[in-house]
Amino acid sequence: MSEIEKSIKAKIEAVGMPLKDWDIQINYGIKTGCNDAFIIDSIKRNEILDNCTTEEERQKTAEIIRPILRGRDVCRYGYEWGDLWLINTHNGIKGKLERIHIEDYPSIKQHIDNYWDKIESRTDQGDTAYNLRNCAYLDEFSKPKIIWIELSDESKFALCDDLVPLNTVFFLTGNHLNHILGLLNSKLIHWYFTTCLGTSSGVGTNRWLKYTIEQLPLVCHTDEDLSQLVAARLSDKTNVSICESKIDSLICKMYGLTQEECAYVIDNY
Structure with a gap:
């Protein structure tokens, strides 16, 4: 590690607080054990809803069919929904939420029964x-x-609101999401991750695992400058490079980097 890299690393670690110490949770997406049965496209969703015999059944059924997001749908600062839905026949939460009883959803049961041999034996x-x-x-x-x-x-x-992530997707919930999003997508934090924390897959890509993400020293800041810039990046699809350049410059300043150190990160990462 060069002297300038040692200086940048020291400043990041001195200013930032590990993400695990923030008021956040990191989890992986939902596992079905049989995607063929529980993940459907819009055509099948409409078919299931049309097979409901009452309006009450249709409404109840629609409520537990949720849009789902796969790993391949996720991109930088956004996602492209693949027109897929999860049949969320969840098992409830002990003491808080009753599990789904399939008898109350005959149209869904009819669909899932087509895959009985697969779902009955799954772990x-x-x-x-x-x-x-x-x-x-x-x-x-x-x-x-x-x-x-x-x-x-x-x-x-x-950033994602109401879509359910599949198990190939990690997700973080908590406060200050715009602030955290800007940091995680920044060139400076990318540099720190790849240089100081990242693990390689062996085929030229990084593995953005929960335990490494949790170690990232993210700077806390009292003003809203970063959050506002991230909001602008999310809403403005025509000036992406300008928005991201402003975000990167601000983050370097938040960590106290010199102009030379900022240029080293921004020009090389």
């Missing part, structure tokens, strides 16, 4: 083969969150 199941496995953080799926995938050659963090 990832709840109280019945129709239920998804237990998930202690089930209510976190409905919260605003930062999402990312494990394998990527660059920082690819995005």
Whole structure:
């Protein structure tokens, strides 16, 4: 490590607080044990809803069919939904939420029964083969969150509201999401991750794992400058490079980097 890199590293670690010490949670997305049965496209969703015999059944059924996000759908600062849905026959939360009883959803049962041989023998199941496995953080799926995938050659963090991540997607919930998102997507934190923390997949990509992400020293800041810049980046699709350049420059200043150190990071990463 060169002298300038040692200086940058020391400043990041002196100013930042490890993400694990922030008021956040990091989890991975939902596991079905049989995607063929529980993940459907819009055509199948409409078919299931049309097979409901009453308006009450249709409304109840629609409520537990949630849009789902795969790892391949995630990109930097955004995602491209693949028109896929999760049949969320969850197993409930002990003491808080009753599990889904398939008898109350005959149209969904009719669909899932087509895959009975697969779902009946799977290990990832709840109280019945129709239920998804237990998930202690089930209510976190409905919260605003930062999402990312494990394998990527660059920082690819995005903000997501009501979509349910599949198990190939990590997600973070908590406060100050715009602030954290800007830091995670910045050139400076990318430099720190790849130089000081990152683990390689062996095929030229980084592994953005939970335990390494949690170690990132992220700077806390009292003003809203970074959050506002990130909000601008999320809403303005025509000036992406300008927005990201402003974010990178601000973050370097927040960590107290010199002009030479800022240029070293921004020009090389």
